[in-house]
Amino acid sequence: MNDLTSLIHIKGLRDGLLVSLSDAPWEEQCAALLAQIDGQQAFFQGARLALDIGSQVLKVNEMVELRDVLSERNVSLWAVVSESPVTEKTAQLLGLATRISKPRPEEIHNFDIRNLNDETALFVNKTLRSGSRVEFSGHVVVLGDINPGAEIVADGSVIVWGRLRGAVHAGAKGDQSAVVCALDLLPIRLQVADEVMNNSTRRETGKPEMAFVSDQKVIIEAWQPGNTG
Amino acid sequence: MTAQVITVSSGKGGVGKTTTVANIAVALAANGVKVVCLDGDIGLRNLDVVMGLENRIVYDIVDVIEGRCKLRQAMIRDKHLPELYLIPAAQTRDKNAVSPSDMVRICNELRPDVDYVLIDSPAGIERGFRNAIAPADRVLVVTNPEVSAVRDADRVIGILEAEEKRSPALIINRLNHALVKQHDMLSAEDVIDLLGIPLIGIVPEDETVIVSSNRGTPVAQDPKSRAGQAFRNIAKRIKGEVVPFLDMEKQTGLWDRLQKMTGRR
Numbered sequence: 001m002n003d004l005t006s007l008i009h010i011k012g013l014r015d016g017l018l019v020s021l022s023d024a025p026w027e028e029q030c031a032a033l034l035a036q037i038d039g040q041q042a043f044f045q046g047a048r049l050a051l052d053i054g055s056q057v058l059k060v061n062e063m064v065e066l067r068d069v070l071s072e073r074n075v076s077l078w079a080v081v082s083e084s085p086v087t088e089k090t091a092q093l094l095g096l097a098t099r100i101s102k103p104r105p106e107e108i109h110n111f112d113i114r115n116l117n118d119e120t121a122l123f124v125n126k127t128l129r130s131g132s133r134v135e136f137s138g139h140v141v142v143l144g145d146i147n148p149g150a151e152i153v154a155d156g157s158v159i160v161w162g163r164l165r166g167a168v169h170a171g172a173k174g175d176q177s178a179v180v181c182a183l184d185l186l187p188i189r190l191q192v193a194d195e196v197m198n199n200s201t202r203r204e205t206g207k208p209e210m211a212f213v214s215d216q217k218v219i220i221e222a223w224q225p226g227n228t229g
Numbered sequence: 230m231t232a233q234v235i236t237v238s239s240g241k242g243g244v245g246k247t248t249t250v251a252n253i254a255v256a257l258a259a260n261g262v263k264v265v266c267l268d269g270d271i272g273l274r275n276l277d278v279v280m281g282l283e284n285r286i287v288y289d290i291v292d293v294i295e296g297r298c299k300l301r302q303a304m305i306r307d308k309h310l311p312e313l314y315l316i317p318a319a320q321t322r323d324k325n326a327v328s329p330s331d332m333v334r335i336c337n338e339l340r341p342d343v344d345y346v347l348i349d350s351p352a353g354i355e356r357g358f359r360n361a362i363a364p365a366d367r368v369l370v371v372t373n374p375e376v377s378a379v380r381d382a383d384r385v386i387g388i389l390e391a392e393e394k395r396s397p398a399l400i401i402n403r404l405n406h407a408l409v410k411q412h413d414m415l416s417a418e419d420v421i422d423l424l425g426i427p428l429i430g431i432v433p434e435d436e437t438v439i440v441s442s443n444r445g446t447p448v449a450q451d452p453k454s455r456a457g458q459a460f461r462n463i464a465k466r467i468k469g470e471v472v473p474f475l476d477m478e479k480q481t482g483l484w485d486r487l488q489k490m491t492g493r494r
Contacts, residue, residue: 078328095294097330127425129387130380147383147423 007032016048016078026056030066037073050079050097058087063094121156128152128166137173148188154178160185176213185209185220192218230263234336234346235467236365238397240381242352244373245402245432248442250349251279252449252457256464258313259450262344265304265314267335269361270351271327274318281308281445282315291319294331300338309450314343324356329363336364345467354388362389368397369429374404374415379423386426398429400463405434430463431474432456 007029009020021029037044049070058080067077079097082088088098120138130149134140139156150166152158157178158170164182167189171178176193186204190197190211197211197218208223237250250266258264268276271291277283288303293316300316307313316335319326332348339346350361362368368389372382382399389397401417408414417431435456441448448457449464455475462472 092330092334095328095331095334097328099330126390129390130383132387145425149380149384 008036010036013050016050017044018050018052020052021054021056023054023056026058026062030069034069034073037070037075041073044073044075047075048078049075050081051077052081053087055083056087057084058082058090060090060093063090063096067094067096122154127162130166146182146187157181170211171213178212180211181208181223183208185211190218230341230344232265232336232340232343232346234340234348234364234366235369236269236348236350236361236367237369237371237400238350238358238361238385239352239371239378240354240385241372241378244371244378245438246352246371247276247279247349248438248447249369249371249400249402249432249460249463250276250347251442251447252460253464253467254280254313254345254347255307255310255447256449256461257345257467258307258310260464260468261312262468263312263314263342264345264347265316265339265343267316267332267346267348268318269327269332269348269357271318271357272320272323273351274320276349277305277315277317278445279442279447280315282317283445286317289317289319290335291322291326293335294327300335324351324360327360329360332360333364354385358385362392362394365394368394369400370397370424370426371400371402372420372424373402374409374417374420376415379415379420383424386424397426399424399426400430400432401428402432403434404431428474429466430459432459432463433475 007022007024011018019033063080070077077096080087080091081098082091091098122134122136122138122140124134124140124142124144127144128134128142128146128150130147133151133153135153137155139158140152140154141159143161145162146152146160146164146166146168148165152166153169153172155171155173155175158168158180160182162182163184164187166187168180168187169191170180171193174193178192180190180192184204184206186202187199190199192211192213195213195216195218197220205222209220210223211218211220237246239246254264254266266276266280267290268274277286282305285305288298290303292298293300293303303316304314305317307315336346348361348365351357370382370385372378386397399421401420404417405414409416421428433455435448435454437451437454438448438456441451448454449460451457459475462475465472
């Protein structure tokens with residue numbers, strides 16, 4: 001069985017499971033896939049499968065047959081991804097998707113870059129809208145707004161050339177020297193290291209400001225030229 | 230003819246997506262262009278009610294997808310406007326009965342024969358929403374001047390940007406000028422400032438919208454209604470005409486007008 005299972009690769013996607021097939025003959029691959037499914041029935045129960053068949057050309061009846069045997073096992077085939085336009089067309093005829101939605105990189109940035117030093121920063125050249133989240137193990141610089149509902153978590157400082165209205169956590173690994181600067185600093189939530197800003201009395205000032213930790217408290221001061229924190 | 234597919238979406242429910250679709254469709258079709266409305270809210274359909282076509286439904290979109298009828302058979306012609314059609318949603322199924330590729334396929338089938346396909350997206354950002362935006366050439370985001378509606382609109386715009394759709398246009402619905410003046414409601418400027426996408430229409434709060442929705446005769450057919458005028462203007466802008474935005478001041482009451490006359494403001 002071992003040589004059979006090595007024919008296919010299965011990985012999880014946002015919308016279901018992606019099964020990538022190799023170049024081996026179709027019958028063998030089908031057998032390998034079904035063997036996997038039968039071997040781990042609990043895992044595949046009710047699953048949605050996308051099939052990446054590479055450059056193979058599939059006939060309609062082959063595809064229909066696979067869809068039927070899969071559905072007998074309570075697994076639904078929802079997409080067939082292929083490099084061959086013929087197979088793509090066949091899949092479309094059967095009402096299957098031929099493009100699986102790309103994972104949306106904007107949704108969650110979770111960078112894990114090794115060998116970071118103090119000078120590393122992530123530059124985000126757009127407005128972060130509600131629901132988006134940026135995580136970075138260094139500083140973050142945003143050219144744009146941070147809208148309410150958006151989040152930034154940085155191990156270093158956060159600089160926003162725009163309006164900061166969302167949530168920010170600077171110095172997320174405990175760095176008390178991290179700062180948060182924005183042209184308009186009116187966040188829903190602001191945290192530097194372990195200290196959370198008390199924003200009950202915050203008001204729009206219309207001036208660039210900087211938040212930093214001093215005496216276990218988040219202090220916010222208007223930005224002054226020559227001020228280095 | 231190659232139709233433009235326009236999806237109307239909002240994130241939050243109850244901001245007026247369905248009303249907007251029905252009214253823009255009526256306004257477009259009244260000018261002689263061929264329009265098909267597609268109700269994307271499988272399981273909670275109501276575009277048919279707002280358009281007054283509920284009792285004519287024989288087949289729905291799921292019947293088309295599952296091959297029980299031809300696309301033509303599911304297209305219901307409007308009572309008054311011969312160029313306006315509705316493809317209703319199924320009421321007894323759920324969103325999973327339709328996939329994004331089904332929607333693309335149906336729209337591609339419609340494209341050669343009509344000028345506009347308007348899709349009414351369900352609320353939320355899940356499967357139904359994904360279905361509705363999959364075939365869209367253009368998305369109109371509807372919001373109310375309320376913090377929660379604007380927040381959800383922002384989320385939807387973020388998703389559309391991530392999907393690399395053409396930048397959506399904004400409709401601000403149910404703006405109450407009197408409340409804005411008292412600083413009890415976000416102004417149109419506040420909303421545009423936060424969302425940062427181009428505006429395509431501002432619809433004033435108007436009771437006649439509710440009345441006409443219940444009657445199944447969209448308010449865009451009423452020449453006296455200000456909301457109807459706003460929807461007609463949006464339809465013109467969709468066609469590429471340049472139309473100035475409504476003067477919201479006109480909506481104010483007798484008292485304001487008196488004050489103006491006596492020079493107290």
